[in-house]
Amino acid sequence: MYEIGVSAQFEAAHVLAGDFGPATRLHGHTYRLDVIVRGERLDSDGVLYDIGKLRTAVDALAGSLNYRNLNEVPDLAGMNTTAEAVAQYCWGKLAPQLRGQALTSLLVRVWESPQVYAALDDLLSKPPL
Amino acid sequence: MYEIGVSAQFEAAHVLAGDFGPATRLHGHTYRLDVIVRGERLDSDGVLYDIGKLRTAVDALAGSLNYRNLNEVPDLAGMNTTAEAVAQYCWGKLAPQLRGQALTSLLVRVWESPQVYAALDDLLSKPPL
Amino acid sequence: MYEIGVSAQFEAAHVLAGDFGPATRLHGHTYRLDVIVRGERLDSDGVLYDIGKLRTAVDALAGSLNYRNLNEVPDLAGMNTTAEAVAQYCWGKLAPQLRGQALTSLLVRVWESPQVYAALDDLLSKPPL
Amino acid sequence: MYEIGVSAQFEAAHVLAGDFGPATRLHGHTYRLDVIVRGERLDSDGVLYDIGKLRTAVDALAGSLNYRNLNEVPDLAGMNTTAEAVAQYCWGKLAPQLRGQALTSLLVRVWESPQVYAALDDLLSKPPL
Amino acid sequence: MYEIGVSAQFEAAHVLAGDFGPATRLHGHTYRLDVIVRGERLDSDGVLYDIGKLRTAVDALAGSLNYRNLNEVPDLAGMNTTAEAVAQYCWGKLAPQLRGQALTSLLVRVWESPQVYAALDDLLSKPPL
Amino acid sequence: MYEIGVSAQFEAAHVLAGDFGPATRLHGHTYRLDVIVRGERLDSDGVLYDIGKLRTAVDALAGSLNYRNLNEVPDLAGMNTTAEAVAQYCWGKLAPQLRGQALTSLLVRVWESPQVYAALDDLLSKPPL
Numbered sequence: 001m002y003e004i005g006v007s008a009q010f011e012a013a014h015v016l017a018g019d020f021g022p023a024t025r026l027h028g029h030t031y032r033l034d035v036i037v038r039g040e041r042l043d044s045d046g047v048l049y050d051i052g053k054l055r056t057a058v059d060a061l062a063g064s065l066n067y068r069n070l071n072e073v074p075d076l077a078g079m080n081t082t083a084e085a086v087a088q089y090c091w092g093k094l095a096p097q098l099r100g101q102a103l104t105s106l107l108v109r110v111w112e113s114p115q116v117y118a119a120l121d122d123l124l125s126k127p128p129l
Numbered sequence: 130m131y132e133i134g135v136s137a138q139f140e141a142a143h144v145l146a147g148d149f150g151p152a153t154r155l156h157g158h159t160y161r162l163d164v165i166v167r168g169e170r171l172d173s174d175g176v177l178y179d180i181g182k183l184r185t186a187v188d189a190l191a192g193s194l195n196y197r198n199l200n201e202v203p204d205l206a207g208m209n210t211t212a213e214a215v216a217q218y219c220w221g222k223l224a225p226q227l228r229g230q231a232l233t234s235l236l237v238r239v240w241e242s243p244q245v246y247a248a249l250d251d252l253l254s255k256p257p258l
Numbered sequence: 259m260y261e262i263g264v265s266a267q268f269e270a271a272h273v274l275a276g277d278f279g280p281a282t283r284l285h286g287h288t289y290r291l292d293v294i295v296r297g298e299r300l301d302s303d304g305v306l307y308d309i310g311k312l313r314t315a316v317d318a319l320a321g322s323l324n325y326r327n328l329n330e331v332p333d334l335a336g337m338n339t340t341a342e343a344v345a346q347y348c349w350g351k352l353a354p355q356l357r358g359q360a361l362t363s364l365l366v367r368v369w370e371s372p373q374v375y376a377a378l379d380d381l382l383s384k385p386p387l
Numbered sequence: 388m389y390e391i392g393v394s395a396q397f398e399a400a401h402v403l404a405g406d407f408g409p410a411t412r413l414h415g416h417t418y419r420l421d422v423i424v425r426g427e428r429l430d431s432d433g434v435l436y437d438i439g440k441l442r443t444a445v446d447a448l449a450g451s452l453n454y455r456n457l458n459e460v461p462d463l464a465g466m467n468t469t470a471e472a473v474a475q476y477c478w479g480k481l482a483p484q485l486r487g488q489a490l491t492s493l494l495v496r497v498w499e500s501p502q503v504y505a506a507l508d509d510l511l512s513k514p515p516l
Numbered sequence: 517m518y519e520i521g522v523s524a525q526f527e528a529a530h531v532l533a534g535d536f537g538p539a540t541r542l543h544g545h546t547y548r549l550d551v552i553v554r555g556e557r558l559d560s561d562g563v564l565y566d567i568g569k570l571r572t573a574v575d576a577l578a579g580s581l582n583y584r585n586l587n588e589v590p591d592l593a594g595m596n597t598t599a600e601a602v603a604q605y606c607w608g609k610l611a612p613q614l615r616g617q618a619l620t621s622l623l624v625r626v627w628e629s630p631q632v633y634a635a636l637d638d639l640l641s642k643p644p645l
Numbered sequence: 646m647y648e649i650g651v652s653a654q655f656e657a658a659h660v661l662a663g664d665f666g667p668a669t670r671l672h673g674h675t676y677r678l679d680v681i682v683r684g685e686r687l688d689s690d691g692v693l694y695d696i697g698k699l700r701t702a703v704d705a706l707a708g709s710l711n712y713r714n715l716n717e718v719p720d721l722a723g724m725n726t727t728a729e730a731v732a733q734y735c736w737g738k739l740a741p742q743l744r745g746q747a748l749t750s751l752l753v754r755v756w757e758s759p760q761v762y763a764a765l766d767d768l769l770s771k772p773p774l
Contacts, residue, residue: 002506006502007502023181025327028269046466050407052410067280067281068285082171082176083180084175116180118177119131121130156657156711157656157675197670198658198672242654245394248389249388249389260729260764264760276561278566304724308665310666376521379519398543415546456529596690599696600687632651634649
């Protein structure tokens with residue numbers, strides 16, 4: 001199996017609801033977003049998928065969250081903006097443009113700091129969330 | 130599948146027995162301990178497992194090894210303190226508190242330096258070591 | 259000249275006033291705080307200053323800013339919470355406990371991300387801010 | 388399952404053919420090469436495989452690519468030197484010496500920068516490429 | 517004294533002339549460019565200089581070197597593209613737009629890898645190179 | 646002023662004497678050694694000093710401390726192996742080969758972890774320690 005990965009960064013505020021101690025105060029992170037796709041075969045150019053194209057998509061997504069309060073991002077409003085939820089949101093945003101190609105699965109990892117992340121790893125054949 | 134990961138650090142000495150060249154001299158490392166748990170579903174708060182709670186457990190474990198000679202840590206005494214063995218030890222210490230929840234597997238990665246690690250990845254349903 | 263440095267981290271939200279584009283929207287960072295002290299001589303234990311003691315002071319300061327909105331931290335309220343201002347604030351908090359010892363200067367560096375920082379470097383003999 | 392990983396670095400030039408925009412101009416990278424092997428059991432010394440031995444093999448491979456134009460490395464000449472192709476090349480070079488031991492799979496990850504990688508992950512029992 | 521720093525990255529090929537062993541073969545690096553400016557006073561917005569403005573300038577400079585053979589960059593052609601020379605080149609490109617403000621000095625650091633850099637640190641009042 | 650820097654790594658055990666809490670237990674670190682030299686002018690090859698030559702010297706020094714108990718290194722025996730003392734030791738080992746050239750000062754930084762370092766920065770014209 002081949003895989004390629006690209007990373008981007010965004011700097012955002014958020015606040016959690018629930019029994020999460022200090023995370024229920026407004027705070028922020030320099031998020032790192034890792035996006036990884038997998039597949040079985042390289043094409044005739046010797047690539048699984050064009051890394052430059054993946055990078056453009058991931059940079060655009062990170063850019064849309066940069067210098068934002070995540071709790072005010074339309075698709076996240078009303079949700080708890082846990083790292084898991086942000087990973088799920090990014091997975092859902094990226095998957096449509098990656099289906100119908102030679103890619104089998106998509107992993108999105110959202111780091112809140114160099115010590116903490118959440119990720120969602122799923123088959124691209126899974127019906128849209 | 131969702132996963133969350135947290136990392137901690139400990140600074141320890143150790144010495145290996147066996148045919149391992151310079152590693153059979155007393156030396157030390159700034160270890161990095163990565164702990165990752167996986168599961169299929171988020172709960173109603175939008176988390177797989179409380180990252181803060183996982184972090185507390187991992188920090189406590191790393192703290193118990195910090196500024197120690199690993200060969201003198203009771204549960205490691207008499208073992209070869211390879212990175213694999215330290216990963217196995219940490220897996221065994223963390224698994225009990227992670228069972229009986231919505232988590233399916235636990236991965237423990239022990240870095241001896243930014244270039245070298247060993248890891249143990251296993252189902253939480255596996256009987257205790 | 260000798261110097262010692264310790265680093266800590268805090269995760270905070272803030273918003274800037276002024277002509278700073280996207281930084282005038284509420285957002286956040288995983289800040290890294292580097293604190294460095296300098297002096298000419300080691301003491302009889304072979305240290306410029308006890309790194310453990312410095313670390314305790316820096317961790318306490320970082321902890322007081324962790325999971326906060328910097329614009330609501332009492333001593334920063336009413337100021338523009340630029341990285342320069344946060345560095346100045348941290349310098350002012352740390353300097354008193356470092357004066358009257360063999361240390362000549364104090365440098366505080368505040369990273370908003372791995373790509374951006376501001377710092378204040380000054381003599382400890384300088385009158386308090 | 389256990390795994391061990393080692394990393395090395397090489398600094399090389401290359402150029403791509405195809406519809407890859409700026410990557411079709413001669414350029415270069417500080418590559419990071421991550422090599423990971425997996426297996427089910429530790430031997431009587433408490434290791435999956437001797438990390439020192441794996442490191443020697445990986446350092447030799449990285450050394451053979453260091454300060455080179457990848458398009459002139461004999462086994463890569465005539466290929467498109469994508470990160471995927473370099474990962475495949477490294478996999479093929481390392482696998483023979485890792486077969487016939489207690490190792491089940493080999494993962495080779497080739498980072499072109501801290502933000503971009505390609506990887507090949509396969510069973511060691513797979514017939515040689 | 518205050519300082520602010522921003523970093524950018526570029527991925528380039530180059531070759532050295534002279535008695536520099538393997539560096540006289542065509543090779544490449546993922547360069548990291550650190551740019552730091554210093555001054556004595558913050559303005560009424562609480563900044564030494566607008567970090568966003570500095571970042572725009574540094575990103576543009578890094579972009580002009582990205583995916584290039586440094587030996588073919590017009591202003592570097594005919595020079596030995598040592599890390600020192602690249603630092604000097606970047607210093608000369610950035611200094612004009614930083615003069616005539618409250619900044620006293622400019623430091624440019626050019627990393628060829630995470631282990632190796634060259635830098636030029638000079639007063640902005642120095643006559644242009 | 647120009648400067649060049651190179652880094653190396655060594656993994657060692659040590660123990661401190663004195664009132665240093667947990668650091669008085671045998672422990673270890675993955676040390677990072679940063680060595681920086683400065684001077685005013687580039688030579689006709691466009692370098693301050695051959696980075697490859699500096700790297701060879703620094704790698705040899707790091708190699709001599711790798712997989713050692715610092716308290717048993719002959720020149721450190723009988724000293725308190727604080728990070729400051731290790732920096733002083735490395736400064737003294739490197740300075741002789743760097744004198745009598747166009748270099749004015751030498752800075753040695755010894756990191757015990759990514760969060761803690763000590764350094765010695767001095768003129769190369771200073772009489773040997």
